[in-house]
C-alpha cells in the first residue's frame with residue numbers, strides 16, 4: 183500500500199517488476215503516475231495505465247504510442263524515458279521524475295494578477311520551442327502543447343505527453359486542447375508543425391502577458407474565439423515585453439498556418455531576447471525505418487520504435503483531459519484532472 187498526503191489511498195493493484203512504488207504523484211485520464219524507485223535506486227515517475235485504458239483499443243493505442251515515441255525521442259527539452267512496455271498487462275512508462283511538477287502548477291502558485299518573471303518565461307518558452315524544433319525536424323507533430331505538458335526543473339523546461347504525437351508521413355488522429363488548439367484543427371483539418379506553433383503562441387501570450395488570448399466557457403465559445411477573434415496586443419497587457427517577441431507571438435497566432443513562423447524562428451528569437459546567440463540545433467539521432475513492436479515487449483531506449491497509428495480522421499477529438507466529464511456526465515473545459 184502506498185500513502186501520500188495528496189492521495190492517501192493507492193488505487194492500482196498492479197505492480198511493475200523492477201520498480202518499488204513510493205507514492206502517487208498524479209492521475210491522468212489514461213494512467214496513474216507514481217514516484218517509484220528503480221532497482222538502481224533512481225527515482226522515476228512511473229506511468230501505469232488504468233485497467234480501463236488497457237481494455238479500450240483507442241486508449242491502449244494512445245498509451246502504446248506515448249511509450250514508443252517517448253523512448254524514441256532524445257532531446258534535452260523532451261521528458262526523458264528510461265524504459266517502458268507499450269502494450270499488455272505489464273504496460274508502463276518510466277520517465278524522468280520532475281519534483282517541481284508541471285508548468286500549470288507553477289502558474290497556479292503565482293499570486294493573482296502576477297506573471298512569471300520575464301526571463302524565466304522566456305527561458306521556458308525557448309526550451310519548448312527547442313523541443314518543437316527537434317520534433318518538427320523529425321517530421322513529427324506533438325498536438326498537445328500546453329503548460330500542463332511542460333515539466334519544469336530549476337528554471338528549465340521539458341515537453342512531455344507524446345500520447346497524441348505522430349509522424350506526418352504516417353498520419354495520426356487529429357486532436358488538441360481547446361484553449362491551445364489551432365483554427366485548422368477546429369475546422370477538422372489535419373494538424374502540422376504550424377498547429378504546434380499556434381499552441382506555443384498561446385503559451386507565449388499567456389506567460390508573457392499574464393492572460394490567455396482567447397476566452398470561452400464552452401468548446402463552441404472557444405472555437406468561435408480561435409476562428410474569428412484577434413487577441414488584444416500583448417504590449418497593451420505588458421509594455422515591457424520585447425517588441426520582436428510580442429510581434430512573433432502574435433504572428434504565431436495567425437489564423438492561416440502558412441503565415442506562422444516556424445518553431446525554430448521562435449526558438450532563435452527567444453534566445454536572442456535572453457541575450458544568447460542562437461546556435462543551430464544539431465541532431466545526431468533520428469528515427470529509423472518503422473518496425474512493428476510486438477505487444478507486451480519491453481523496448482529499450484536504443485531501439486528505434488515506430489508509431490503505428492490510424493490515418494488522420496475528422497472531426498477532431500478534444501484531448502482527453504479537456505473533455506473530462508463532471509458527475510453529471512457533461513465535460514468541463516476547466517476541470518483539473520488531478
Ligand SMILES: Nc1ncnc2c1ncn2[C@@H]1O[C@H](COP(=O)(O)OP(=O)(O)OP(=O)(O)O)[C@@H](O)[C@H]1O
Pocket residue numbers: 207208209210211212213214215227261277278279280281283284333343345502503519520
Ligand atoms: N515526469 C513526471 N514527473 C513528475 N510528475 C509527473 C510526471 N509525469 C506525470 N506526472 C504527474 O502525473 C500527472 C498525470 O500525468 P499525465 O497527465 O501525463 O497522465 P496521463 O494519464 O498520461 O494524461 P492524459 O490525461 O493526457 O491521458 C501529471 O499531472 C503530473 O502531476
